[in-house]
Amino acid sequence: MSLLVFTSTITQNGATVGTYVYNAMNERVAKNHGSTTTRFVYDQTSQLVSEASGSTRRDYIAVAGIPLAVADGASLGFIAADGLGSPRAVTSSTGAVVWTHVSGNIVGEHAALGIGTSTAPMPKQN
Structure with missing residues (x-):
């Protein structure tokens, strides 16, 4: 059971x-x-495994803490991580880049390059 510790408001x-x-x-x-409210779910090792907003759900697939793929509705994206396991890009099944890490946005939100938007940094990106 998770207990609420604090909230943070960005203005x-x-x-x-x-x-x-x-x-x-x-x-x-x-x-x-x-x-819009988005809920986040973690496993016992604090690895982000899923996020949901309304009827939209995104699941993250990792092995030994290294992110491998992201399932977003009917699409499956493949994650390219750096040496620390931080996601740096996501490609589609055809190899097209659909998300890249872009820094500098104060609320941590990044627009995807192709098939939708990413409303939060990928796991381990912080």
């Missing part, structure tokens, strides 16, 4: 752009952005 120009909820393990368990 930009005086307006709230996001609220984050963390549990006792310092895992982000919810994100509120506008009218």
Whole structure:
């Protein structure tokens, strides 16, 4: 059972752009952005395994803590990680790049390059 420890609110120009909820393990368990709430699920080793928002669900597949793939609806993306296991790019089954790590956004949100959007950093990216 996760216990709520704290929330964090991000503001930009005086307006709230996001609220984050963390549990006792310092895992982000919810994100509120506008009218959308995203829930995050972790395994016993604090590895992010799934996120859900409304009827949309994204599952992360890893072996020994190294991210390998992300299942997003009917699509499966393959993760290219760096030497520390941090995701740096995701490619489609055809090899097209659909997500890359882009730094600099204060709320940690990145637009995908092709088949949708990523609303949070990939696991182990922080």
